[in-house]
Amino acid sequence: MSNAPAISLRRVSKQFGDVVAVADVSLDINDGEFLTLLGPSGSGKTTVLRMIAGFELPTSGEILLNGNDVSNEPAFKRDVNTVFQDYALFPHMTVADNVEYGMRVRKVDKAERAQRRDEALRMVRLTQMADRMPAQLSGGQRQRVALARAIVNRPKVLLLDEPLGALDLKLREEMQTELKALQRALNITFVYVTHDQGEALSMSDRIAVFNGGRLEQVGSPRDLYERPATAFVAGFVGVANLFDEETSQRLFGRRAVHTLRPERVRVLAAGASEGHAARVVDSQYLGAEMRITCRLDAGVIVVASVPSAQARIASRDEAVALSWEPSAVFEVSASR
Amino acid sequence: MKKVSALAVALLGVVTLGACGGGDDGGAMLEELGEGEGAVNLVAWAGYVEDGSTDPNVDWVSDFEAETGCEVNVKIGNSSDEMVELMQSGEYDAVSASGDATLRLIAGGDVVPVNTDLIPNYADVFEGLKNKPWNSVDGKAYGVPHGRGANLLVYNTEAGAAPSSIVDMFSPDSPYAGKISVYDSPIYIADAAIYLMATQPELGITNPYALDQTQFDAAIAALETQKSIVGQYWALYTDQQAALENGSVTLGTTWQVIVNLAKANGAKIDSTLHDEGATGWSDTWMVSSKAKHPNCAYKWLNHIISPKANAGVAEWFGEAPSNAKSCALTADPNHCATFHADDEEYFSKVYYWTTPTKDCLDGRDVECVPYSEWVNAWNKLRA
Amino acid sequence: MGERLEQTPRVTDSGRNIAGRGKPRPAFALWGLLSAPLAWLLVVYVGSLALLVVSAFFSLDDFTGKPTTDLTTGNISEAFTQGEYVSLVGRSIGVAVAATLLCFALAMPTAFYIARLASRRTRRALIVALILPLWTGYLVKAFALRAVLAPGSDYGDGGFMSGLVGWSPGFGYVAVTLTLAYLWFPYMLLPIYAGLERLPNSMLDASADLGAGSLRTFRLVMLPLLLPSIAAGSIFTFSLSLGDYITVKIVGGTAQMIGNIIERALLAPNQPLAAAFTLWPMLIMVAYLAVMGRAGAFKNL
């Protein structure tokens, strides 16, 4: 069983009354992998995570941890730990007691408890806060206590539900790096939930994209970005120009949905020998790049992304020509 | 300090009870009867003021209201202590006080002398009831006698033959042990004294309300012993009535009115007077010193001792009427004989409730235990 | 948003912020606003309490039963040193504690079921069903239990209970405890229910996640977090039970509690002694609140 995946979901579905929260999801998560569940709000990510943790039981399908079917095991018997989005620290216990809680209920002896607690607090750099109450900590500190409380139990799998959601941008970026470092140091499986595609791309080994309770695509960040399987993935991961079947027929000669990343679009002066004639509708300055929205004479909107250093400010209604490599355009399946 | 605490007393009266009037500075005796004030507020024993709502045939209030235009409002006093407390509030015009309340009311200035000239029916009251120590002071009447009676023994007729002795109420091996019902009032200590008069003559008790410390301690000891066989201490007459009806009580001290009510509901019980003599009452209607409706109060006093009303209440409550002419009007022609209405010999064996004082009521030259100590002892016994 | 795990952790930092907030306002405006209710509180609450304490030192005119202003400690020593009264107080505390524990034992699972397990519609129905009795009269309920608990005898049928199971505790301290628990149950249920509603789901999930079974989660997480609610409920049930004297009269048989002795003293009438007895429940409640405070019951108030 040693090379069984850390987690296997087999045709897992979950319904709340009439609401189908998760529909027929199958997914293997490997040992030591950093896997992200990505999707918009309400797409079923949390529900998947809660089923892995054991807080919800699937309506149908199976969940395996290390090859063992745990579908009907209660949460406290599963060898996974969770970092909750609201941290869920016990407000009546000190930081130290919070961190020791899991070891306490598992009857780890006192000396080992203290040693592991100190080690965990050191890893999240909170050694001096051990005697504080959660209410006396900042948001970022609480977040790290929640992390310490989970990893101190040395779980095989750590589940994190939007753990950085409540932090401000700066802290968030710091924590992203720290989390990734921690995962490497501990060498355990992380299942990470976020709706922020940037976060997903920067941290994950693999990303599973959810939409309306369904799993749209699983793959490395690069796969997803460069070869999105569906229109939804293309649109959700990064920015994409999507061409419906009609337009594709006219532009590319194929009746299928096509996608094109804005940074692959070149903006040329009007009357250039190549490219499609267009007019500038809008242009946005975004720092490193400029985003220029154009309307092809054929009527279709196309967004181009150009490094600011190379672009001059295009004025509205200016006539331009847009061109791209044929290889930059590829077919995706239509969204549901 | 004196001033502060006097203020405190005044405020306490306002805040908590609204009690505490002045001493003897209340209203004086009525000299002349005027128009009725349209209403009268009474404090009375249960069964004394019946308007047909308990039993449609038991009504001596409606005709009074029709005749005088005085609307009758009644507050049932469940014990003499409660009646004293109610009268101290000054909210009531008249009260049917027993002998253990009358003197306290007089001393407290809560009632005023009654002008018997304004009460025509007073003339027909048995002479044996007029000018008694519990209803007059220095020959001045403080009320009109209502009626008298003895506290009876009630027993379950299925539990055995009629008991004849008070010993069954006190002896630990009483056949009624565990199902005995005792009147929950300090005045019941006198019943224990009567039990001791019969069983421990060497204590020398002659009047159950005049107990020196030794006699009193013996009475309390008897009551402590009795505790283990008591199934109920009743303070509300309805409590005893319910217990008699459901059979959880098979012997107890009672009033005839309770027996009547329970029997009407099918209880298999009867009442009897025990041989040793009994405590009893001789009640007096008195007028409050703060009466807001004095004329209606006088009209009520005259009415309740009128032959018909007095006959009605005497039969209903189970006592001897105070008006000699009532005896001709009772539904049961033998009522007056049964209740010994004019039998002074019989009533010599009945010890009317009266307030024990330090000066022994039997004239002995020792210190007797005053009523406040009776109250304390009873409260401790019941604690 | 709208996700289950995205609740803000209210338990952890509510209350604390409020204390630090708000700048000092012109004092007189505030006092002007508060003076009427404060005066009322002072006169009615503090004033009558003070009078009660003072009047415990008054003497009684033996014969008329009226208080006089001659000061004495007799009432206090009567109420606080006589063995009969001390044992009565002990029994009253026993009954109040037992009724409170019974209320808690019944309210905890009921509240848990309503707050955490029941469907939304059942929840609403149950809350209504459990609060509705508060609108029925106290006496009606006490007499209802009297009808249930009445003991049977050779000469008459007992209540429903002895009819149904052939046994009933009869009238006495057990019946008083049962009846008080029945009467005050909603006062325990509602605060616990409210506390459970406020308790974030994730708190219980976190405990299970860390390996605690439901019993341990109850003991280590739920109970401490619900302590303020339980304390609030128990203050209601304990003080209401301790002061009760009517239930005792209805289902107590020969049993007595502090309230009965106070009533007796009042009717005697011996108002100063009644005032002295009243100090008992006052002191007991102060002690009870102190114990609750020690146990951390008011930390999150």
Ligand SMILES: Nc1ncnc2c1ncn2[C@@H]1O[C@H](COP(=O)(O)OP(=O)(O)O)[C@@H](O)[C@H]1O
């Ligand atoms: N306990 C629940 N009861 C009813 N509906 C739920 C419950 N939990 C989640 N849902 C619904 O399931 C869907 C997926 O929710 P969730 O897994 O929380 O999504 P995400 O975490 O991706 O935002 C949503 O429509 C949500 O409203």
Ligand SMILES: [Mg+2]
């Ligand atoms: Mg979520």
